[in-house]
Amino acid sequence: MTSPRKPGPPILISSVLVFGLLAASPQYLAPQSSSGSQNPPAQQEGVTAGDYVIHTSAEIGYRYTNVTGSDDMYDTLVNLQTGPRFLDETFSMQSQDHRGLLFDNLSVNSFGWGGDPNNVLRARAEKNKWYNFLASFRRDQNFFDYDLLVNPLNPPTSSPSIPVLNSAHAFDTTRRMTDIDLTLLPQSVVSFRFGYSHNNMTGPSYTSIHTGTDALLLQPWNTTMNAYRFGADWKIAPRTVLSYDQFLYYYKGDTDPQLSSFAMAFLPGGGTVELGLPIDTANKSPCAVVPPATSLINSSGTLTNLDCNGYFSYFRNQRIRTSTPMERLSLRSNYFQRVELLGSFTYSSADMNTPQEESFNGLESRSDTRAFTTTGTGSARQISNVLDLEGTVHVTKHIRIIDKFYYWAFRIPENANFTEIDNVCTATCNLLTPLSATAPESTTTLTQASFNQTWITNQTQVAWDISKKVGANLGFRYSDQVFKHFIDFLPGDEDYFAIHGYTELFGVWARPIHALRLNFNQEYTSFDNVIVRISPRRQSQYRFQAGYTPRPWAVLGGSINIFQQSNGDSAVNYQGHNRNYGLTASLAPNERFALDLAYNYNDVIQNALICFNDTPPPGVSLPFVNNAASCAANDPANPLLANSYYTNHTNFGMFTVRFKPSSA
């Protein structure tokens, strides 16, 4: 197995250098432009062409990268490669009197062209009263090959020993996203909105299939979402807008996996068989070594045990099609004195269908199955209703009551009707058994289920601006989540959970001087039930943020963010927290010099009792209680009780110095 992109030995020297050149038409030369993550330059005069002032800049360069260690790990985390790059480009045209012929303003910004993993182009145009236009194209190349994730951990004691050096689920995919939005007559009594989004992800990836053994599958990724939006806004009264939106989403999933090779062996008499990813002969995976052979694959590459799990071929058709029309009606109004209202209702009905086509040829030794084919169909719908009601009442100049009501309900009827025909050996079964020596056994799966959830929250807050310098808010949020899962609609075959949540909200802010801002917010939630085991029964959050701007060019900040969850059930004992403490400073006393500093400490834990099955190596004492009562009694196959303990402490520090020889 190799990574989906390239194997390649590690490169030696570790350094990443970027040489940037500013290159622009001299008459349009402007200072360094901004990408999505950079500070903008001071705007220069630009060039006048007709009614428009034009600014443009381009930054090109050459990136030289040399990596020591794992090339695949570098690509997983960074993936900036050697080569010339179009690092940044900006272009803008602004009508001097805001009355351009086709547009008043046009701006285009892009970066990353020439081989970087992320390329972005964003464009914006507008003409007063006539239209607003936004467009973006984003390309995200995503490489992943972390070999410890999804790895069967083949031991060196196996014969043969074939370690897995690349992730069994590596991928090298590229996602291309286009978003276009156009608003016509934005200031008119009736205005119209049109939008289109396109999301396409392609590229090779690997996955695996668990039949007998785990075979490596090549999975050429190909998914596409086309989303169309249309909306109209009608100003039915002063400061009151009634809107209608229609969304049409179409999804196509054409990612069909097929057999790939990891451990191939010849068969006696000719032909080859794929033995799959787990090669652990001591534990009979894919099978044991049968003496007098000393290895599952002999020196000539031939399989020595024909009773092995193995694959001759595998294919699955996953032609998924989902269409999702959605309609939304919304109203927002500041028409009444002291009252602001907002409401919307959305109805949607997603409809998914897919064929169920699968074929396997090989051997699943446990069930003596030499081959199987599956045919049928699967379908599911998701009918959703979303209601949002919000309102603010300004009781006095300093006190306001805010209420937010949110209702989200969906049901997902699920249907599958497929038939699997297994070719089961009638006598001795091994990889050389012809299909003619098997008998077909048919199994039909008819799934009829429904996955339903209703989730309602209501949050009421009282906000009190005690003065211009200090204020506070106090509130309460109630949530009601009801989950029902009907499985085959048989009596008693139903999951039902109702969870009520009670959250107390408190916040205080202070601005003792204009340059200093302090915020503290706290939430404490109690749930009376849980759906999944590590859902919290208690949850609290404390956030403190301070910002101090002693000079316009000096911004200092600090924050404390503490998030805690727990489920005290004696069989669970879930404890989790994410605590974050940070300091930042940004100093830019002039256009030539700037300094950014940041430090952050992050402390994460996630602990819960788990039952599992393990055999510690000799002399190793694992931190669990053998045959603990709850595990042994309730899950005999996993009799060991342990506290699954995860802790992570991260210190983050950064500083950036920017210096420009000339401020021009």
Place this chain on the structure above:
Amino acid sequence: MSAISSRVLFVSMPFIFFVVILAVGQTTPQSGKAAPSPAKHATAAPSADSSKYVGAETCKTCHEEIYNGWEKSPHWKTTLNKEAAPSKQGCEACHGPGAEHVEGGGDKTKIFVFGDHSRQETSARCLSCHGEGHEQAHFSESAHSSSNVGCLDCHSPHHAKEKPYLLIQSTPQLCYGCHSSAKADFAKPYHHRVNEGLLQCNDCHNPHGTAIAGQLRTMPNGDAICYKCHVDKQGPFVYEHVPVKTEGCVSCHTPHGSTNPRFLRVSLVNMLCLQCHTFPTQGPAGPAHNQSAKYQACTMCHVAIHGSNFSNVFFK
């Protein structure tokens, strides 16, 4: 409190709220040319009397430097709207009628000076025009608003560094100014490409507020905004993995960034799965595999863990 009674109480709360609105007795419409409610408490409130307005050119005679910068900004276009009332045009659309200010020889108490007012008051000025927009519709009910974060904490009509949306700083640095923990999260080994410019904070959050907590956006049907990009995970599936729909993506992932592959909340996949798939559990208990040997990552076999159309145990 029983489930039924609490539910009845809860469902009735919005209606109680609107009854309170009526009881306040303030449901008379505002005059057509007045600003929304909070602004009317402020100095130099918008007026229907056009004689109280002097026009932007008059302002320029004293505030030429500010005017020259403002003239290049989108707000200047309000002066082109001659059909609109004076309260909707030029400097006075934001700062209120200027006649008394001019007659007073530049008396600052006769004009709306943003720096002298609370964030609620200044934001109300902005929202008198921008409040009708889809993006800004939730602002009054947002966490930012409750925390005294107003329009001018992110936008500057006169001193914007970023021309689009008149931001005082480009994103994500603007957001990092307060949310420093996010800055550290996005620097972790596995992170969404925000610092790289591929994504922006407002792709997932709406800084002006949304209907749900965290000012998170949602898909129109209420699903998590994650599916905007991760379209193959949205479903619906023939076999749904329960927590994906009931707890959300954050049940297993930390979306800003993580030290663990695939943004997982813990470093070992089996530890993450077993924390739920252990008695008592919703769904099956963990497998009887030896956890010291192979199959440490449950996703080795359960490859379609976000939901499957082919296998009720997510094998394919």
